[in-house]
Amino acid sequence: MDPTAPVLTIDGPSGSGKGTISRLVAQHLEWHYLDSGALYRAVGVSAGWNDLDLSDPGALVRCAFDSRIDFLEVVGQELRILINGRDATDEIRTETAGAAASAIAAIPEVRTALKERQRNFRQQPGLVADGRDMGTVIFPDAATKVFLTASAEERAERRYKQLKEKGVSVNLGDLLREILARDARDASRAVAPLRPAEDAVCIDTTGTGIEAVVERVLSLVKR
Numbered sequence: 001m002d003p004t005a006p007v008l009t010i011d012g013p014s015g016s017g018k019g020t021i022s023r024l025v026a027q028h029l030e031w032h033y034l035d036s037g038a039l040y041r042a043v044g045v046s047a048g049w050n051d052l053d054l055s056d057p058g059a060l061v062r063c064a065f066d067s068r069i070d071f072l073e074v075v076g077q078e079l080r081i082l083i084n085g086r087d088a089t090d091e092i093r094t095e096t097a098g099a100a101a102s103a104i105a106a107i108p109e110v111r112t113a114l115k116e117r118q119r120n121f122r123q124q125p126g127l128v129a130d131g132r133d134m135g136t137v138i139f140p141d142a143a144t145k146v147f148l149t150a151s152a153e154e155r156a157e158r159r160y161k162q163l164k165e166k167g168v169s170v171n172l173g174d175l176l177r178e179i180l181a182r183d184a185r186d187a188s189r190a191v192a193p194l195r196p197a198e199d200a201v202c203i204d205t206t207g208t209g210i211e212a213v214v215e216r217v218l219s220l221v222k223r
C-alpha cells in the first residue's frame with residue numbers, strides 16, 4: 001500500500017455501472033483498478049465449493065481469511081479471478097454468487113478480513129476503487145469520491161440485456177426483485193452500509209450513456 005497514491009472511489013448499488021465506469025476511467029488514467037465486489041463474491045463461491053452453511057458466520061469468517069484470491073491480469077483479456085489457484089471468473093458473476101456475497105458482506109469479521117487486501121491495491125500512479133464502502137470506510141481520504149445511481153427499473157433492464165448477451169435465460173421481473181432485495185440488504189446492514197460518503201458527488205445515470213458518465217467522472221478527477 002502506498003498512502004500517497006491518489007484514489008478515486010466509485011460506490012453505488014448493483015447495476016448502477018460502477019464496474020463499467022471504473023474500468024474505463026482506470027484505463028484512461030492508466031491507474032490500477034480494484035473490484036471489491038469480486039472479493040466478496042469470491043468468498044461466497046469459496047464457501048459454496050466447501051459446502052459451508054451461509055448462516056454459520058464462524059465458518060464464513062475462516063473461509064474469508066483462508067481463501068487466497070488472485071486477480072490475474074492478461075493484456076487484452078478479461079481479468080481472471082482465481083480462488084486458491086482455481087479459476088472462478090465466470091462463477092463469481094452469477095446472480096447466485098451476487099446474492100451470497102451480499103449476505104456474507106453483512107458479517108463484520110468478513111469485512112475486517114478483506115480490509116487490508118483492499119487497501120493494498122493503493123499503489124502509484126493511482127487507484128480507481130469500485131464497491132459499496134470505498135469512499136466511506138476503505139479509502140475515507142480519497143481525493144475524489146463518486147456515488148453512482150440509476151432507477152431500479154433501468155438497472156434491472158441493464159442487467160437483463162447483459163445476461164441475455166451472455167446467453168443466460170432470465171426474467172426481467174425476477175431481476176428487478178433481486179436488485180431491490182440486494183439494495184435493501186446492502187443499505188440496511190449495521191456495518192459499512194451502502195450510502196454515499198458525505199463528500200461524494202452523486203451522479204444519477206438514468207438515461208445517461210456510458211461515455212457521458214465516464215467524461216463526467218474524469219472531469220471530477222481532473223478538477
Ligand SMILES: Nc1ncnc2c1ncn2[C@@H]1O[C@H](COP(=O)(O)OP(=O)(O)OP(=O)(O)O)[C@@H](O)[C@H]1O
Pocket residue numbers: 012013014015016017018019020021037098158159161162205208209210213
Ligand atoms: N450509463 C449506462 N448506460 C447504459 N448501460 C450501462 C451504463 N452503465 C453501465 N451499463 C451497463 O449495465 C450493466 C451493469 O453494469 P456494471 O456491471 O458496470 O454495474 P455494477 O454497478 O458494477 O453492478 P454490480 O455491483 O452488480 O457488479 C453492464 O452491461 C453495463 O454495460
Ligand SMILES: Nc1ccn([C@H]2C[C@H](O)[C@@H](COP(=O)(O)O)O2)c(=O)n1
Pocket residue numbers: 014036037038040041098101102105106130131132133134182186
Ligand atoms: N465494497 C463492497 C463490495 C461489495 N459488497 C457486497 C455487496 C454486494 O451486493 C456484493 C457483490 O458486489 P458487486 O460485485 O455486485 O459489486 O458484495 C460489499 O458489501 N462491499
